[in-house]
């Protein structure tokens with residue numbers, strides 16, 4: 144009998160991380176399959192950002208194993224820059240180059256890292272501007288954009304490297320409410336296109352609609368995980384029940 148096995152894109156096994164006395168991640172194990180969309184929820188300070196940042200080595204785990212795209216990033220010999228090129232990250236506060244134009248922001252990484260020449264990078268950037276519905280903003284300075292537009296440009300910039308995995312850390316938390324929908328729409332389209340995504344968000348409606356799996360972090364542990372219907376409608380963990388009663 145043949146079994147169809149989904150390819151594991153991100154494998155995390157028994158990872159721990161402390162900052163001094165503060166044990167922030169406790170024995171975290173999680174596998175994320177190709178094309179899977181995982182939404183991470185949980186109270187502030189529960190370790191969600193630290194977890195995401197470990198996946199592209201903005202933080203180093205104290206122990207445990209992290210394999211991304213088949214590369215063991217906990218191994219010293221692994222070229223972390225190569226791995227990072229395959230992981231796009233979008234932050235709460237955009238992290239764009241404010242004195243550059245929109246097009247320059249999107250073109251910068253592929254050109255600097257030698258992935259595309261300038262002509263190809265510009266072509267790619269203009270295509271991505273269609274994806275995020277901001278074609279007319281190509282030549283303006285990012286300073287002149289609204290928060291929601293900046294975040295859509297940040298997504299386009301990450302996509303310019305053609306990553307295999309996209310990480311989002313509260314991408315809509317810094318936005319005015321009327322901007323949130325447009326950003327979530329872009330993320331939803333990206334999910335439907337088959338992108339492997341790990342998203343930290345407090346947008347529970349979005350999580351219900353888009354997530355294949357919801358993971359609840361609390362006190363540095365994965366307390367519960369499952370399909371959205373189960374996590375939101377029939378939570379087992381008491382702390383999850385309490386969390387949901389506050390946010391929903």
Ligand code: ADP
Pocket residue numbers: 162165167185186187188189190191192193194
């Ligand atoms: P979350 O994203 O769920 O709000 P974080 O991962 O940002 O949680 O933080 C988890 C814990 O780790 C918090 O107690 C936070 O203060 C601490 N922490 C995060 N980053 C650092 C750091 N660079 N140095 C020291 N402590 C940190």
Ligand code: MG
Pocket residue numbers: 191192193312
């Ligand atoms: Mg955080």
